Amino acid sequence: MTARILLVEDEPAILESLAYVLGRDGFAVVSAKNAAEASALALSPGADLVVLDLMLPDGSGFDLIRGWRTASPRRSMPIIVLSSRDGEADRVAALESG
Numbered sequence: 001m002t003a004r005i006l007l008v009e010d011e012p013a014i015l016e017s018l019a020y021v022l023g024r025d026g027f028a029v030v031s032a033k034n035a036a037e038a039s040a041l042a043l044s045p046g047a048d049l050v051v052l053d054l055m056l057p058d059g060s061g062f063d064l065i066r067g068w069r070t071a072s073p074r075r076s077m078p079i080i081v082l083s084s085r086d087g088e089a090d091r092v093a094a095l096e097s098g
Contacts, residue, residue, distance in 0.1 A: 004028045006047040008038040008064070009082070010056050018051065018082075035059030042068055047077065054083040 005027045009015040012033075019029045030047065032038040035056045042050060042064075050068075054061035065079060 002026060002028045003048045004030060006038065006041050006050045007031045008035075008050060008056070008061070009053045010034060011053075014053075033057075035061075035064055038064055039067065042077065050077060050079045051082050052079055054081060 005022055007015060007018055007022070007029055009018065009031070010033050015031055015033065019031055022029045030041055032041050035058045038050075038052070038056070041047065052061050052064065056064075061081065061083065065081075068077060068079070
């Protein structure tokens with residue numbers, strides 16, 4: 001069975017590159033360009049992993065993580081944070097968000 005990855009990234013060039021590489025490596029990639037799309041797609045059945053940008057045009061990745069962690073069907077969904085925000089405070093905030 002092919003693993004499905006939800007890729008959440010608002011920068012088109014990064015989204016396209018990551019989707020291509022993950023697809024080439026055999027993953028089924030579903031993409032979202034903003035928090036609203038990501039929320040709808042993450043809670044639908046099928047996403048095995050989320051690769052998440054923290055800075056989205058309509059919300060924060062931190063808020064998405066907190067919301068997903070409280071939603072019972074996706075409480076333990078693995079999330080990889082991919083962001084240009086590289087400060088220690090950002091790493092701690094991502095971990096504390098879930």
